[in-house]
Amino acid sequence: MSVILETVGLEKSFDAVVAAHNINIRIHAGEVVGVIGSNGAGKTTFVNMVTGYLTPTAGQILFHREDIAGMPTREITKMGICRSFQIPQLFPELTVLDNVLIALTIARRGKRGWLRPAIDAGLTQDAMDLLARFHIEEHAHKLTTTLAQGVRKLVDIAMATVAQPRLLFLDEPTSGVSAEEKMSFMATLIDALKATDTSVLFIEHDMELIEAFAPRCIAFYEGTILADAPTSQVLENDKVREFVIGAEFHRSADDDAQNDMQKGA
Amino acid sequence: MTHSTLSRISSHWLAATLALAVAPAAMAQEEKTFKLGVVSFLSGGASGPFGVPSRNAAELLADAINNGTVPAPYDSVGFAGTLIEPVFVDEASKNVVADYQRLVQKDEVDAIVGYNSSGSCVAIAPEVEKLETLTVMTACGTSQIFEEIVTEPHYLFRAASHATMDNVAAARYVVEHTPAAVDKLGEIAGINQNYSWGLDSWRDFSASIQVLKNDVGIANEQFPKIFAGQYGAEISALLTARADVVHSSFWGGDLEALVIQGAGRGLFGRTQMVLTSSDTAIHRLGRQIPDGTIIGARGSYNIYAPDSELNSWFRQAYFDRYGVYPVHPAYQMVNAMLGMKAAADKAGEGTEEAIIANLKGLSFDTPGGIVDMALAGGHQAITGTSYGTYKFDKDTGLGTVENIVSFKAECINPPAGLTSQEWIKTGFEGADCD
Amino acid sequence: MKDFDKTEWALVIAFPVLLALMVLLPRWLVNYVQISMGMGLVALAVMIQMRAGLVSFGQGLYFCVGGYAAGMADKFLGISDIFLILILAVAASLVLSGVLGLLLRRYREIFFAMLTLAVSMILFSLLSSSHGLGSTDGFNLPQASYLGWTPTGETGTAALYVLTALLTLTSAALIHRFLRGPVGKIVEAIRENELRVEYLGTSAHASVHATYMIAAVISSIGGVLWAMSLGHVTPEMANWTTSGQFVFIVILAGTGNVIAPLVGTFVLEVLRVYAVEVSPNTWQMILGIVMLLTIVFLPKGLWSLLERASKRSLPHEHAQEQSQ
């Protein structure tokens, strides 16, 4: 398998706070990788750096051997790295269908003149197909503000896939999804993504989901990588058990509640 | 939405608009009156000093003319018998031209008087000739109207002199009639609002001073924004500049603020202040205006108005109705309306055509003295003006003026055929000041 | 014309309607229709920026650029041909907005509003103190000529009216297409969530810049048409109160459709005319009260009234088009 993403000595600090230190990761084509770590361990900072939201203080991000560190988000998206968000980033006053239609419009812009209607029957069909793949076509004509958190998550992820990424980051895809639905939610998701041969890297707190869907797992702790190996090994690792999984048990339900509250942010 | 709904809604709406548009006009047809549009500032900063006095004067005079209570020679009823029906309009508008068109076409006025701002006058001047409606402008500082914009007027008149007169007269008053200032006059300074009126006034005043006396320098020129209200820094700058004479064409609230702030800080004591449009401030500020300040009233109006039966009647009637004495914009409005009455009476017919034919070149009496429609082929008035120095009368508690000098119209207005600018440059060629 | 939608058909039909109005309505009202078209284009420019969530409190800048381009073309170059004037105005506004857009496209919300206001006020101040351009008195414009033909009197007025109607409707139709097109959709998305737009792989700044420039161009066309029909320009065109008026028109009219700001401008003008007539001393209060009532009962603008009416008359036709 060929390496599509490689980070070399990635660092990020905010004033005196070090958010990421010496991050070296390789992702291969078609791989599914789980990322674990307690809150503030540097998982999202890592994703933010790779997707261009943050500029690393030092180090390289090589995507197909090209250094993309510090490039604008939109360029990185165009190169084939996309992401979903912990708090879904939708167009709140529009319907689900419109959200996806805009995403498709942007992904396919340049093929259409400025004065040609952006949305036609073909595009609408494509949008409905995409929603069907995530099993949310029934919500197409609802405003996103009226949806349940799980559906909002799926819309967010669906929008992240329209640019046909080579590498997709999913930031806590199941946060806000009820415990009993998590497994089937994740199955739907991975199914939908399998249609493409996208590499997927997902951040998750639920170890069962990691075990079920990620052959490989990376554990973050205080801005560094604690372990990076096949999932079973990582989950057995003593340090991981002490610093990451142990912490997860204490992670209160409040976090989820708070996430829900911020959904409009 | 369907087209049918759109058209249904718009046709209802259209019908309603049309009904509204036609209704007032239909009512006006019943009795034959002379419908007179009166345009002045009824809102904003120019309403207090200019617009409302102007409107009040129009209202007072329309009633008096209709009742025949104006003294001779205006003691007949109406415009040669035709009663006047005034329609008041606010000059403060973004679409002053469209509003003018509306007055003519919707309200179907027979004539229009008013307009204070030169911006409005410049904008509507060409429109007057296009729409062919008698329009008598009452004020406007700018001299461009007949010099540049409408060079062959038929419908357009102006019953007031332009601002060049104010500033030429002010310069003459300073140089020729202020012995204390003239010998040591070395430098002048100015504080004028940063818009056409202020810029033009200062240009005319400083040029005239330099024509009248050699080697006068300019110490400082301040052009604060109109309606700024706070002149602390400008006054400091004028105080440090130590000019012998400071000129200002401020008006209204800005002028009163300048007097309060300047007098409070001794600016008026250190230099000779010349305020070209300041009669409106007298009854407001009273003793706050330092004695010795040179006061202008944009003509022989208000405090400078001649002692005539017409003037005493006007002052008393205005005071009785509005509780204050009339200021120059009120006089200017009266000029315009009396001019129209004089023309109508002369023709013996109260119609637009009769007034146009007879107002041209007419010379008529007003509370402010004789108005002579001498320039621009008989369409632009020249009037005399007066300047004097302020003196607060402690006994009566009223502001007065002393050392009054009246200037003949021919002394301070350019002769026909010469623009104001050219005339000042030639050193007031042909000025008749005896 | 096969792919015309309802709005486009309405704009097509509006042309003969406007021509008929010229003949049917009293002259003074035709004047307000005509100046409302010029001003309406500026309101339209404010509206397309509002689609992106940007409130321009300085659109008077380009309105003024258009007006002064017309005036100065005659004053300094002796050009009175309206097509040449339009080309000059469009070129001037393109250059200016191209440069200013580099700065402004980074700003949102109140900061965009205040920065556009500041830039416009700088032009207002410069023009107010420039003697050569008549300071605040401004100056008058010539009668328009059309490729060598210079109609005067009634014919001149009618010719300008026809051209104004044609240009206004064409501009509105093109803007409508633009809003339905890809950039229009992106702009709408920027208002909703700029972060997501960037993550979808397009530059929010570039789309905002393009929208700003298009708004500038149609404002300057509006400025030319307005100034030519009134025959006069003053720096007041760039004053913030003028720009503010356009914003209020758009909020009152609604941003749902390109026709809304055009009609809204005319409604506001007529409202002002009658307010002044009913109460020359306190007409501002009447405007204020009408505004409040509109906001209370129609927070989405007057256009939402029409939408409601059309929905009621056609219950089966679902709101297919997302014109909020």
Added chain:
Amino acid sequence: MFTTVAIILDGFGFAAWLFLSSVGLTLIYGVMRILNISHGGFYALGAYSAAWAIGLYTQTGNTIALTYLIIPVAAIVVGILTGLLVERGLLRFMYGHEEVLMVLVTYAVFLILEDVTKLIWGTESYVAYQPAFWLGTVDVAGIPYTIYKFLIIGIAVAVGAGLYWGLNHTRVGKLLLVVIHDREVSAALGINVTLFFTVTFVIGTTLGALGGALTAPEISVVPGIGAEVIVMAFAVIVIGGMGSIGGAMIGAVIVGFARAMSVHLYPPVEMFSIYLVMAVVLAVRPYGLFALAEGRKI
């Protein structure tokens, strides 16, 4: 030498006026996220009521000293009465609308207030110079300055300091800071946001009226003064950072000095100095100098 002293004093003098005229605006924006155009209307109401009350009082011939009491009393009465009327009677029904729509609401209120002022006091000017004259002048480097100007500077500093102290050292103030910082969280914490909005709006309008009342003795109170103050005040608080009291103070000083310097050194730029400063400050600091931190959360 003259010029330097004059720039400093004139700069502070103008800054004091700007601060007093704009601090209420920034407070209301900070707490309520409403850009209150009607602020200009309250400024005018304060100026009119003070000028009118001083005029009535001085006719009685009693000591001028009491007029210094009339000014704040007039401002407080006007601020509380009209502030309550506008907030309780109108604005509270509008909360939750978009910011832009609220601007239009307050603009409509401004138009109405303008004409109400005109209906009450007419279009004639009101002058109430007695308090400004009574204190006399003092010469600084040979230039006379009114002591009243120094009083205004003192009051501006006192108002700024008082607000700072009130926000940081009183219970109500601290709670207000919480509301400013995060409205959702404060509602979740059980703070009565509605009450805070009312109180803030009344304080803001009272400060606006006080700005007008304190200015009245130096100017002629005429129709339109409210409109003039709005844009100035907006510029000041945008430069300083919307919603920041300290920002309004710094913004006022910067604009005050820019204007004083242009008047003394190069008068032609005076007219647009304020806009130039605003454009430059925003170009360098897009959210103003002391913008409230608003972190974007991903």
